[in-house]
Amino acid sequence: MPHTIEKQRHIIDFTLASLLRRRGKNGALFTVYTLIVFILASVMFFTYALKEEAAQVLKGAPEIVVQRSLQGRYAPIPLEYAAKIRGIRGVMAVRPRLWGYYYDSVFLANYTIMTAESIPLPPGSIAIGHGISRMRRAYEGDTISFTGVDGKARNFTIAKILPQESQLLSADLILMNEDEYREFSGLPPGLASDLTLKVRNPKELTTIAEKIVKALPDSRPIIRNEILRTYDALFSWRGGLLIIIMSAAVLAFVIFAWDKASGLSAEEKKEIGILKAVGWETSDILFMKFWEGMTVSLTSFLAGTILAYGHIFFTSAALFAPVLKGWSVLYPVFRLTPFINPGQIATLFFLTVVPYTVTTIIPSWRAATIDPDSVLRS
Amino acid sequence: MIKVTQISKVYNAGRPNEFTAVREVSLTVNLGEVTVLKGPSGSGKTTLLGMLGCMVRPTSGRISLSHREITSLPERFLTQIRRETFGFIFQQFNLIKGLTALENVMAPAYPTGEKFATLRSRALETLALFNLAHKAAAKVEWLSGGEAQRVAIARALINNPAIIIADEPTAHLDTKLSHEFMAIIRQLKDDGKTILIASHDPIVYDSELMTSRIELRDGSVVTAGSLP
Amino acid sequence: MILNPSILALLISSLLIAFMVLYSALYGAQILRRWDITSGSELQLSLERKTYLISTILSYFLGIQLISLFLFIFTVDSLSPLFVGAMCAVGTLTVNGFGYPTLLLKLVNFILAGLWLIINHADNAGYDYPLIRKKYLFLMMLTPLILAESTLELFYFLEMKPDIITSCCGSLFSPASRGIASEIAAAPVIPMKIIFAVTMGLTTLSGTIFILKQRLGALFATLSGSAFIVSLVSLVSFICLYIYEMPSHHCPFCILQREYHYIGYPLYACLLLGSVTGMGVGVLVPFRKIPSLSATLPGFQRRLALTSLISWLIFTILALRPVIFTTFRLE
Numbered sequence: 001m002p003h004t005i006e007k008q009r010h011i012i013d014f015t016l017a018s019l020l021r022r023r024g025k026n027g028a029l030f031t032v033y034t035l036i037v038f039i040l041a042s043v044m045f046f047t048y049a050l051k052e053e054a055a056q057v058l059k060g061a062p063e064i065v066v067q068r069s070l071q072g073r074y075a076p077i078p079l080e081y082a083a084k085i086r087g088i089r090g091v092m093a094v095r096p097r098l099w100g101y102y103y104d105s106v107f108l109a110n111y112t113i114m115t116a117e118s119i120p121l122p123p124g125s126i127a128i129g130h131g132i133s134r135m136r137r138a139y140e141g142d143t144i145s146f147t148g149v150d151g152k153a154r155n156f157t158i159a160k161i162l163p164q165e166s167q168l169l170s171a172d173l174i175l176m177n178e179d180e181y182r183e184f185s186g187l188p189p190g191l192a193s194d195l196t197l198k199v200r201n202p203k204e205l206t207t208i209a210e211k212i213v214k215a216l217p218d219s220r221p222i223i224r225n226e227i228l229r230t231y232d233a234l235f236s237w238r239g240g241l242l243i244i245i246m247s248a249a250v251l252a253f254v255i256f257a258w259d260k261a262s263g264l265s266a267e268e269k270k271e272i273g274i275l276k277a278v279g280w281e282t283s284d285i286l287f288m289k290f291w292e293g294m295t296v297s298l299t300s301f302l303a304g305t306i307l308a309y310g311h312i313f314f315t316s317a318a319l320f321a322p323v324l325k326g327w328s329v330l331y332p333v334f335r336l337t338p339f340i341n342p343g344q345i346a347t348l349f350f351l352t353v354v355p356y357t358v359t360t361i362i363p364s365w366r367a368a369t370i371d372p373d374s375v376l377r378s
Numbered sequence: 379m380i381k382v383t384q385i386s387k388v389y390n391a392g393r394p395n396e397f398t399a400v401r402e403v404s405l406t407v408n409l410g411e412v413t414v415l416k417g418p419s420g421s422g423k424t425t426l427l428g429m430l431g432c433m434v435r436p437t438s439g440r441i442s443l444s445h446r447e448i449t450s451l452p453e454r455f456l457t458q459i460r461r462e463t464f465g466f467i468f469q470q471f472n473l474i475k476g477l478t479a480l481e482n483v484m485a486p487a488y489p490t491g492e493k494f495a496t497l498r499s500r501a502l503e504t505l506a507l508f509n510l511a512h513k514a515a516a517k518v519e520w521l522s523g524g525e526a527q528r529v530a531i532a533r534a535l536i537n538n539p540a541i542i543i544a545d546e547p548t549a550h551l552d553t554k555l556s557h558e559f560m561a562i563i564r565q566l567k568d569d570g571k572t573i574l575i576a577s578h579d580p581i582v583y584d585s586e587l588m589t590s591r592i593e594l595r596d597g598s599v600v601t602a603g604s605l606p
Numbered sequence: 607m608i609l610n611p612s613i614l615a616l617l618i619s620s621l622l623i624a625f626m627v628l629y630s631a632l633y634g635a636q637i638l639r640r641w642d643i644t645s646g647s648e649l650q651l652s653l654e655r656k657t658y659l660i661s662t663i664l665s666y667f668l669g670i671q672l673i674s675l676f677l678f679i680f681t682v683d684s685l686s687p688l689f690v691g692a693m694c695a696v697g698t699l700t701v702n703g704f705g706y707p708t709l710l711l712k713l714v715n716f717i718l719a720g721l722w723l724i725i726n727h728a729d730n731a732g733y734d735y736p737l738i739r740k741k742y743l744f745l746m747m748l749t750p751l752i753l754a755e756s757t758l759e760l761f762y763f764l765e766m767k768p769d770i771i772t773s774c775c776g777s778l779f780s781p782a783s784r785g786i787a788s789e790i791a792a793a794p795v796i797p798m799k800i801i802f803a804v805t806m807g808l809t810t811l812s813g814t815i816f817i818l819k820q821r822l823g824a825l826f827a828t829l830s831g832s833a834f835i836v837s838l839v840s841l842v843s844f845i846c847l848y849i850y851e852m853p854s855h856h857c858p859f860c861i862l863q864r865e866y867h868y869i870g871y872p873l874y875a876c877l878l879l880g881s882v883t884g885m886g887v888g889v890l891v892p893f894r895k896i897p898s899l900s901a902t903l904p905g906f907q908r909r910l911a912l913t914s915l916i917s918w919l920i921f922t923i924l925a926l927r928p929v930i931f932t933t934f935r936l937e
Contacts, residue, residue: 003491010488021476044611225687232687233608233768240609247614267475274472277433278486279461279537281454282658341864343612343680346673350615354670358622361666365659372457373428375472376545391648437646450643453654455733 008291011284015291018271029260030300036253037304037352038311039246042319044344045312047239049336054231056337058224062196063205066212067220076191081216085195088211090204096192098178100185102146107135109172113185116175123177125159131171133161146174149186197221243351250351254359261363269370276372289364297353305348313338380407380430380541385439387425399425401597402439407574407590409540412567414583415576417594423576424545426594430574431543432460461486465534467544471526473518473533479505479525480514483533490537504532508562524555531562541572548579556581563587608688612681613763619674623667624756630660631749634742643735657738660745661726667752668719672878675712676871678759679859688768695859704762711755713878717834718748720882721889728890728906732898798843805829805836806922809884813915816887817908827888830914834881837921841873848928873924880917883910 019026066085068077082094099114111132119127128138138144138158145153162173182189199208209221264272272285311317313336387400400422407413407430415423428434429441432448435456440449448459473482483501505514508528518526527547534542544563548556556579563573564587577583583591592602633656642650682705683695692698699705722744729737812826841858849861849869861870887910894903928934 005491006493007489007491010491010494014485014488017477017481047611229687229768236608236610239611240614243611243614244609247618270472271474274468274474275485276457277466277468277472278533279457280486280489281457282655283454284489286658286662342868343677343684346677346680347612347615349673350619350677351611354615354619355622357666358619358626358670361626361662362659365655365662369655369658371434373425373433375468376424376428376433389648435646435651437648439646449646451733452730452735454730 007284008287011287012291015288016295019292019295022268025260025265026296029257029296030303032253032256033296033300033352033356034304034307036249037301037348038307039249040243040351041305041308041348042311042317043239043242043246044348045308045340046317046336047235047242048344049312049339051232051235052339053336054235055228058228058231061224061227063199063202063224064197064209064212065222065224066195066197066216067222068194068216068218069220070218076187077194077219079190079192081219082192082195084215085197085212088208088215090200090208091197092200093198095196097194097196098181098187099193100187102174104146109135111172111174113174113176113181115178115181119160119175121159121175121177122157123180124155125157127160127162127173127175128158129162129171129173132174133158146184148184154184250355253352254355257356257359258363261360262366264363264367269367270375272367272370273372273374276370277375282368285368286364289360289368293357293360293364297356301349301353304352305345309338309340312336379409379444381442382406382430382436383440385429385436385441387422387429387434388437391437399597400429400436403594403597403599404439405592405599405602407572409572410570411589412563412573412587413575413590413592414588415574415592415594416578416583417600418578421594422597423594425597427543427545427574427576431464431466431541432456457489461489461537463539463541465537465539465542467530467534467542467547469546469549471530471550473526473529475517475519477518478515479510479518479521479529479532482518482529483536486533487536501532501536504535505529508532523551524558527551527555527559528562535566539571541574542566544573544575544577546577546579547575548577548582553581560585560587608685608763608766608768610681610685612677612684616674616678616681617760617763619670620756620759623670624753626663627667627749627752630663631745633660634745634749638739638742638746641735641738643738661723661730664719664722664726664745668716668723671712671716671719672875675716676862676874678709678712679862683859683862685766685768694857696857701767702762702765704758704765708755708758708762711751711758715748715752715755716878717882717885718744718751720878721886722748724882724886724910725889728893728899728903731902731906732896734898736896736898737893793839793843795844795847798840802836802840805833806918809833809918810915813884813911813918816911817915820904820908823891823907823911824888826911826914827885827891830881830884830887830918833884833918834877837877837925840925845925845929848932848934851928851932851934869924873921876917876921876924880914880921883917884914886910887914 066077066081068075068081077096079096082096085091086094097114099112102111102113103109104111109132116127121127126144128144133139136144140158140161142158143155144158145155147153156176162175176184181187187193197208199205205223205225209223212219212221275285276282311319316336383404384402385400385404386398386402389397389399403422403426415427417423425434429436432441432443436449440447442448443459443463448456451459474485477485480498480501483504484497487497487501502511502514505511508531510525510528510532513521513525513529518529521529548559551559560581563575563585567573567587575582582588588605590602590604593600633653637653637656640649641653679695682698686692686694686698689698689701692701699709722741725737725741725744729735729741809826809829809832812822812829815822816826838858841861842856846856846858846861847853849866859870860866861873862868863870887907890903890907890910893899894907896903
């Protein structure tokens with residue numbers, strides 16, 4: 001046993017030295033390999049992080065939201081619906097929500113306005129997300145002006161800047177008192193944007209949703225898990241689609257790898273011939289090729305993964321955020337939370353290292369079975 | 379002792395370019411002898427040398443080494459026997475470029491799994507034997523012809539083989555270096571090594587070191603016999 | 607079909623592997639028909655070279671298979687939110703009839719490929735290729751299984767129909783009552799504990815006897831094989847419950863997750879290694895009388911038995927640690 005290990009050590013030493021000797025060829029391979037890993041890893045880290053981010057957002061969302069649909073489109077929901085829904089068994093609480101969007105034509109940005117429920121606000125004052133705060137350079141105590149539904153500007157005092165930790169949730173948020181919101185947005189009393197439900201037993205979610213539709217045919221209950229599921233499928237699908245598109249690149253890489261592995265230079269062939277002539281066996285050369293592949297694969301894999309990690313989580317996916325993300329302009333410093341698990345790494349490994357390795361088996365074997373007497377005959 | 383009976387080597391069998399390199403050769407090489415294979419180029423010297431050195435499997439016939447039949451051994455056994463029994467010196471030295479002299483000498487012993495430190499010190503000793511200790515760390519492409527020749531010999535000796543096989547060793551050497559080479563062969567002979575040389579250089583085949591000579595032509599033995 | 611990077615990765619690699627195995631099987635068939643050790647013909651020389659290619663392909667297959675086994679479970683697990691009623695991998699595996707057969711074949715093929723490589727290694731130590739025919743007949747048997755695995759896996763993923771809403775503002779009533787079994791039925795705890803202890807005890811005992819006396823090899827191999835099944839059933843029956851500290855969570859896959867410190871990885875790795883090497887000892891028993899192997903085989907079998915024994919020991923320690931050291935009690 002110890003001499004088997006020692007032998008592998010010798011072969012590894014020799015392999016590393018010969019990789020370094022052929023810097024040009026291996027450098028090119030390393031670069032292309034790293035690039036492929038980098039691109040695929042970026043796509044995967046990005047979609048997973050977005051998915052995770054969405055899941056985090058939805059974690060705080062109500063279990064069921066009931067909207068009203070009029071002419072097949074969203075419409076404000078009458079408050080008496082809340083009373084009817086409260087009567088359904090298993091529903092613990094129903095709360096109307098008031099919220100809407102506001103388009104700031106000066107800064108070309110969309111804000112979300114909601115009524116303040118947990119934060120008490122003095123009349124005429126609002127709380128704003130730090131995204132808006134930074135953009136409009138408005139801070140606590142400042143007065144800020146928004147144009148209401150009637151076209152007249154209204155002034156509000158900023159009572160509070162919302163904390164930064166949950167960026168996606170609150171960066172573009174404006175919190176307002178209910179009566180001021182109704183007056184500002186023109187939503188008549190007796191109507192709400194939607195209703196949120198609390199349910200006693202999560203297993204009854206679908207039953208309750210069915211009952212709601214039966215009682216109120218123009219209502220649309222949305223279950224949180226379904227949104228979650230849809231997001232999940234959507235993000236995986238986006239990632240999968242991109243990977244399919246990129247499989248062309250992987251294919252090109254595999255062909256490149258095949259070419260590199262099978263197109264041995266005369267000098268390499270001679271070298272393998274010499275090694276075999278002086279006492280290396282076919283399996284020793286196969287081991288050498290194995291270690292060579294491992295070294296190239298693992299260094300490229302590591303380099304590509306680390307680069308992709310930096311790209312996604314430190315530069316916020318500078319290279320392809322516009323393609324995949326498409327949020328509002330309000331998130332200039334939007335940072336994704338690093339989220340990586342072993343499964344992602346294994347997937348990446350299977351998309352890059354495994355095709356590369358399988359591709360190089362036959363060329364390696366061809367190289368390893370060069371006749372030892374080829375050096376005699378040359 | 380190497381004993382071959384009726385060995386032939388056919389390349390591209392069954393195809394129009396079929397070619398018989400060696401035809402039904404039988405001979406015996408005794409231990410301690412210095413044998414020269416003589417013949418024009420294309421006479422099958424190299425192929426025969428390859429078969430005697432367990433590098434090439436014959437198409438037919440039998441080879442036995444120290445009374446062990448080795449003809450149909452799988453490659454890994456044949457390689458092991460070759461590594462332990464034979465040291466090879468090639469026509470063009472065949473050193474691996476980019477490696478140092480020391481690494482070249484050590485390469486044949488890597489598959490044995492010998493401890494690196496002991497292997498390294500043995501390799502250095504062998505180099506010192508040929509006055510090359512100071513060149514151990516030099517890349518082989520920077521060595522002179524004579525130095526490269528001696529590194530190649532040192533490499534052939536690293537696994538302490540009983541038999542040394544040399545294929546046209548003086549083909550690329552000038553007269554002075556050729557004589558130097560023969561001096562080394564004398565030294566090896568005195569150490570008790572069995573030596574097999576293929577050559578058509580008179581400095582080699584007319585040397586008084588030779589104890590037997592085999593002459594080949596068109597893949598067959600013309601004359602074979604001990605020299606006085 | 608769900609377009610998910612992990613699914614694509616699994617399908618691509620299984621396709622590549624299936625192709626390579628098929629390729630080596632074709633050469634295997636040629637070796638079976640044309641092999642003639644006494645010949646020095648070019649055909650024979652090239653066949654001998656092919657043996658290197660085939661064993662290289664199988665070695666890579668074994669390595670890739672091991673990772674793909676874990677990636678498969680991971681993928682299936684991560685897909686569970688897409689199916690109503692699926693809590694983890696168990697639920698996703700039952701979304702269609704191909705899930706469990708795929709997993710089962712993956713396990714079987716891993717073990718068979720491991721055994722093939724063990725036979726191959728033994729054969730390589732003989733100077734006259736003593737096992738060449740058996741080895742390649744075995745390969746002929748293994749190839750269709752590997753192809754079947756790839757096909758089943760393909761169908762499993764193709765037939766997946768996730769329960770999703772069509773627009774993120776709409777709602778669709780997912781058939782909650784479709785009834786995916788999220789929990790697997792489990793064997794009763796106390797008899798299972800006894801069976802587990804007895805099997806492990808006997809395996810260790812026979813392994814030790816084999817290492818010391820070179821006897822009872824076949825028994826040890828049989829016990830190793832049984833230990834594999836007993837361990838799987840025990841994982842579901844009680845070991846996992848202690849790891850989760852939940853009286854009814856039987857899932858054998860959740861132990862692969864971070865919440866449980868990835869304890870499942872070493873557990874399954876030891877389980878697989880222990881069974882393959884243990885069964886390898888038994889597979890080699892009939893060949894001990896072959897002259898060219900009689901010198902090397904006992905040593906190789908002893909090393910296998912030792913590896914197997916150590917694996918089982920680590921497995922048992924890892925499995926029993928939570929059973930003994932948690933305050934959680936099942937009975």
